[in-house]
Amino acid sequence: MPRISKHLAPNVRVSITPLYLRRSGGIEALNGIIDPNTPGLCFYGTTGNEVVGSGNRKRFEVRLDALPDRTFVFDGGCLKFRGERSNEGSDGEDPDLLEDAVEEEMEEEDEPSEDEIDLCWEAGQQTTDVRLSNPDEAFNGRCSVRIPRGSSPARYFVSFLPMEHIDSVVIPAINLHAVTVMTDWVPVTLPEYLTWIALFIIMTTTLIPDRKAYWYKGDFAFKPVINFSTWMTMERFDAINKMHIFVVPDGTAHGYDKLYQLRAFIDAYNEKLKEVVIPGKYLCVDESMNQWLGHGMPNLKKIPRKPHSIGQEWKTVADVNTCCIIRLDVTGDTLSKKFDDVHPKTIATVFRLVEPWFSSGRTVIADSWFGSPAMVRALKDVGLFSIMQVKKKRYWPRGMPMEDMVGSLGEEVGDVKVVKSRIDSVFIASLRDKKPKCVIANAGSTTAGNTVSRWIDGQMHTFTSPMVFEEYEVNKGAVDTANNRRDNLPSFHDVMKSYNWEIRCLAFFLAVAEANAFSAYKYVEGEGAPHHFEFRWRLAQSLLDYAKLMRDGSLFDSPHLRSRTSTGRHEITSLGKLPSGDYRRLRCIICHKRTQNSCLCSSGKGICRACYTRHLSDSSS
Known part of the structure; x- marks a missing residue:
């Protein structure tokens, strides 16, 4: 039971949620008047006399505005103090004030101050993908692995x-x-x-x-x-x-940086990942956990929603085509890092992850931890598009429309609501699926896509999903796939x-x-x-x-170590250099003369140029 407010007293304004009203049996009296499952709903009323309860708990008689003819007795922990009763008020308020009170409460919960309200939104469908209308600004290639x-x-x-x-x-x-x-x-x-x-x-x-x-x-x-x-x-x-x-x-x-052991290695690791994988059209941003149950880790975290809930959290970005993680950023760092002094923490984290691909026109896919109007616009300023999920935690992220994008959806499965920004290409779309979904994007469109079937509450529902939701769902799991491949075995x-x-x-x-x-x-x-x-x-x-080849000096520093099975690809290539800087030389497998050359199919064995033609002939026979 919640803590009792110290301001509770007879003849004050209070509110109660449907959860506690349902326990008292009063919710049945509202059937046909108000849907008790409405998100953000609460009922206002006025306290009466204090009633002696068990122990030291306070209990009060309460007359609700929606049910003025009935008096309920509630524990003080069920009631939320709303202020002193107005002298101009009466027990029989106009019924319309209930709806106003509910809307007022939702506004207080969603937007704590007026400067957080962005009024530059309008209802309407996003029928055009800006990446198609401006192809020079968008990247549409596939991943390349070097x-x-x-x-x-x-x-x-x-x-x-x-x-x-x-x-x-x-x-x-x-x-x-x-x-x-x-x-x-x-x-x-x-x-x-x-x-x-x-x-x-x-x-x-x-x-x-x-x-x-x-x-x-x-x-x-x-x-x-x-x-x-x-x-x-x-x-x-x-x-x-x-x-x-x-x-x-x-x-x-160690006195000023508990992670000093890892700094240089992380930088070198990220540079290597950037060199090997050239990502495709989509960059998926998410979290990865390095599980640890011991002591001493300076940035240890506990995240109950994770499969491995205790350990070191890393923000990561993966290429969607290959599901390769291509950049990491450690969290829980006490030192200021790049972009921290010019951007909020979340935006700075994403900027560090996608910095190598600024101005490339790629599309960033991310979940609700990252999604917000500010994030989408910040990424657009550095030449990246975005499709991100957005959720209401205690409040919606700053800059969202005044109207609740999920609460305003209809009850029918497949209902869609879209609002567009008046000042740029950002739009927000919500969908009534098995669970309500909401995305914010400046790429994609809300044009009807494929038909989707869902089994919900014992019935099969069929509806068309907007294309922006399909694009998000298809590409959101690259980091999760990489995490599963790392942890499942x-x-x-x-x-x-x-x-x-x-x-x-x-x-x-x-x-x-x-x-x-x-x-x-x-x-x-x-x-x-x-x-x-x-x-x-x-x-x-x-x-x-x-x-073993490296230890025996039979392998040069930057090898093209081939598979033992010939790939059928033939190309004369250098054997490279030894650590001393001298060219590596081996005996040709055909004429046994020393040579600096080899063939790609020969697993690092020597083949001189004079014998290369014979090698091709022997391979084809």
Whole structure:
């Protein structure tokens, strides 16, 4: 029961919601007069004498304006104080004042001050898509993934990781810190680091309670296909896990920035994602959770509505064609970030996510956490269109029409209401579906689209949905798909056990890269792409081979690591350079002379130009 207002007394104005009136049995008396399920409805009345209640609870006699001939007794917690009774009032107010009172209450709830009311709206359909009327301003292409077709799963995976940053910053930091803690520390190398990651990937495909079994130790009967001892000792594996950091620990930096360990890695990670995936027409903005139940994480959040409700929240943007996450922004940050000083927090967050595609004419799809008139107009100012869901929480977002866009819908399923801005191309549309929906956009149209059937309250309802709702529904789930691919199977956070929250962040970054690799592989390779579990197993094996070739010096820094199965594509290419800067040279597989060249189909084997024609002839025969 709510707390009793201290202002409640006899002969004051109060209101009560249908919920409490229904408990008293008075709601039946209003049948045929008012729909008690009307959103925002409340009943006004005047208190009478105070009645002695159980305990210390106050109870009052109340005469409602809608039922002046009846007196009810309500607990004080059911009543909301509305002010002293006016001397000009009477118990028998004009019945029309009930409707005025309801509208007044809705206005007070929706719009707390007059300066939040935008009067520049008019009713009318949005029949023209501004992207079609101004094609030069809109982007209509599909996504492009900068990974050659036929590449191995390992090539896809490392393409989504900031390998240069890992090699030049992360690994040196691990070594610098480890030698101060462990006197017998052997420096980690990049091939060893990739081997360490590959072994974790194998763990996600074969979960074993006894970790020693991966190294064929202990008494556990089941053994994995690959003996980890072939690649790394258990002691070395655990030591890297224990010593892993992103930058050398700095107490001064930690004093003013609790996330200093992640800063540079996040920037490098985002730059790498931007280079690999060129997004298509739609950018989907949403949230991703990095689950964590331990202690120490500085920006830990609890969001009950999420499947993994406790952890680190990230705002993310994904390409709709591939469902690859292409940019991340961490939340709960105490430091001011870009755009924070010129825009509200929500707009600044979205700006950081979509900044690489300013002025590109792409369309941003987002849910109600982001949707508002200010957001749509701010994105249009930087050359992006928007279709976003909008909801009334306690209030509608600032700038919405005075009329409730959902409350004013008719009761018939499929009823549509549209208002347009008088000053620009922004419009708001609401639809009576199984649940009422409302979107705000400056792209798309409200022209009738496909026919939709819904089973509601034991009946089948058929109606036509406006095209803007269809466009939103089709494209809104890209981030959710990426999150599901990251979490539905056992993932890195299930096997990278640690009390260190930075390791959990590393698991999150690796899981995003693995999910992106699978999504990109399906998109690029097309027909014949394996399912996710099979892809992950192939990824682990190819990453071990990748690390072995790198360790043996048979792989150059920026490889086009091909699949073991020939793709049928032939092209003479360079073998690249060694870390020393010298050109890599191998013996030709035909004439055995040293050469700097290879063919795309040969998995990094040497083929000289003189033997290239013979190689083509042998391949075709």
